[in-house]
Amino acid sequence: MPHIAGLPDFRAGKNPSGPCLADDREKLDNAAFLRRVRGAAAVLRAHGIGPGDVVAVVLPNRLDLVVAMFAAWRLGAAVTPVNPQLTDVEARHQIEDSGARVVITEEPGRPIGTLDVTALSTGEHTEEDSEPVAPREDALALLIYTSGTTGRPKGVMLDHANVAAMCGMITDGLALDENEHSLLILPLFHVNGIVVSVLSPLLAGGRATIAGRFSPATFFDAVERARPTYFSAVPAIYAMLVSLPPEVRPDTSSLRRVICGAAPMPAELIARFENRFGVPIVEGYGLSEGTCASTLNPPSGPRKPGTVGLPLPGQTVAVMDADGNLIDDGSAGEVVVRGPNVMRGYLGLPDETARTIVDGWLHTGDVGRFDEDGYLVLVDRIKDMIIRGGENIYPKEIENVLHAHPAVLEAAVVGAPDLVLGEVPVAHVALLPGAAVTTGELIDHCRASLARIKVPVDVLVTTTLPKNPVGKIDKPRLRAAMRP
Template sequence: MPAGPCIADDREQLDNQTFAKRVHAAATVLRERGIRSGDVVAVVLPNRLELVIILFAAWRLGAAVTPINPDLTYDEARFQVEDSGAQVVITEGGRGIGTLDVADVTGGPDGADGVAVDSAAGSDALALIIYTSGTTGRPKGVMLDHGNIAAMCGMLVDALKLDETEHSLLILPLYHVNGIVVSVLSPLLAGGRATIAGRFSASTFFDVVELVRPTYFSAVPAIYAMLVSQPERRRPDTSSLRRAICGAAPMPAELIARFESRFGLPIVEGYGMSEGTCASTLNPPAGLRKPGTVGLPLPGQTVATMDPGGHLLDDGSLGEVVVRGPNVMRGYLGQPEATARTIVDGWLHTGDVGRFDADGYLVLVDRIKDMIIRGGENIYPKEIENVLHAHPEVLEAAVVGAPDPVLGEVPVAHVVPLPGSAVTVAELDEHCRRSLARVKVPVSIFRTDSLPRNPVGKIDKRKLRTLAASS
């Protein structure tokens, strides 16, 4: 429907016809600036409607887009621009790195149609270069082509049963695939609409929900923890929402239960990574949802576990989670060696340790690199975190290894109590001792008001390890 609502943000709302005209106009500007098929357009913008317009405009010209976190330093942003080989950088407010202001690209009159990507041959054309959060050094550019994007969106539309009545509320950043794929492209592909919220605020989030009346939103565990921490007196109207989606990091079953019981809204938890274009497993919205798992493999993908020798496991034992399917990235930009280490014989190696339960649901155990080796004993921090999360006064917990001159490494825990909680370190230690073998009990437990996070919202364990090493 040309006049049907398409996309909105804090400032304006566009119907389908107007959105298409704005895309055509932006494509015309980019073409006049020399952008052609195979080029890269960098965009340094906060979440706003124009970012989506530029995304579609570049694709009409056969160009790829690399969205850049606007909170990066100048040097960090410059690295991404140079590494991606971007021909143009679109910013707002005259940031020094920019070569085009967003107003000059999207603020003009409706223009002539750009050069469309050939739909038959365009699936292998590069669409997005998404940079990893760089927890293991310099960020790497994940190359996703139009085939990856189309496959992922199709899987999500089918799995979530999205239709033309869907209205997503985007609160995650548009410089990562979750925000782009789950909250913008998938609902639009299903014939629905999307609203782009401004910067997330836990205290005003449900005011936005009551005003916008979305059918779903996608968030990370940190956001759900912040919402649960809001004063109990607030009982918002969530009747428009059909589901909430959680990704980026495993969500403790206890936090899911707290959120669902308080807000009366089911959380659909999934799992995936940028290298797999977003999601590989999902708890079925209409079927059995199993908190503590990240659900079933999405149809169209093969998700398995593998031993260190490269043999697939089918007995429910622990192994590295591997993924195969049309959603697996083309590779890391300019890094053939890293690509060859990550994609082996068509299998995307995630670096996560997991197992499948008797019903075929994936249970994540931990990151391989996060495993603590204490005097020769392998310890998975997530097992300790699960025990801490089970304490009724714990909101969040993170466990890392600290160097030890005798044992090599020992576990230490950082715990965020629920607001107003007076739980003591001694009580948390006793709680751990009741449920964990002595070797797994943290040698130190630190109470803290918050945990450090990377730009995606995942707990930054590298910072915690650095803190542990210096204490």
């Protein structure tokens, strides 16, 4: 596998006219991709970018973002992708915290920008740009900022060794080859979009198409046009797709499999998608601090819905009790990860890093257990646990029961303050199109499967559940709405 910084050169040398990267605006073969990267590197060099610098990219999903990323790596610099939907105040925190020397935007005059993206395609490369810098394996490659649900976003430092290890694991785990064609629909400011849908297929010799803003009404039109072999999405996207009118029957024959990450996917939703569209879902689990993925349901089987699969080769996934002892009897504990994919740390936050990585183990904050076949079952997030009168309740258990109801599309359970019990569970539910069910019926449904203490005190039926920028259900917002 070539060094990531030299990937454009490697691909152009091996197959200049082979397809490489496309978006809604244009298509690049390998030779054209290399020319664009070299030209963009010349522009960044003229703006003072060199080894050890950071380039911020504030762009929606488009081909130029990938070009800018490889151009920065070509010069030995790192990249921090910024959610373009952030306000200038929010974006400025990431830009200043990362120490970015250049900020690439597509909005002329946006105060945070220092370089318009159109300038990248006008650069003329020189001899200096002919050969990429070969960054050290421990050189910073990406600064990915967490979604900030537990405070101000933190910069996750991923070096070239982290990224290379993760891409190798993804390529092997998904059995990617030169015939792969990914359709990118997740945001490129998130590590999943970068690693799973761009870097891994390109390193495997395949190609990638970058879709514009996701819309369930037009998504399958893009699938039929591009003919991808896979795409990666979050449960909310799959929920929107299964909610499409029954007359929508797209041609999905090009898809070998599709991937789900970012949040656990209910087994009922997996079954609905697979039965309707005839494409297997491969569910995985990971986090930005682990450079994307740590477990994966093997595409060749057996896949076990309700689990997030087996540990990826090359890293160790375990569960640990509160005293730091590894658990091997199938009981639940905190999920911990060790391997070359574990981040270098949080930028400028040594104490936070020391609390998160202990003796080489990345503490995920997730509660899980291994089943009899070694598949990881996620129980819940530690911070999402509800304590009702001293009893611990994991919302995911209640959510799983609600998902089993035929009218329920999405469910989220959070704790609401209670003067006597401290917290009580309240469920928020979105229904399948055309479905109807009462609050009382859903509560009775829960009573049939759950102990009395776990039954929600209320079920709030809504049109849709709020999502964060990555597409996860925004539980902090739901919790805030519960406060008096």
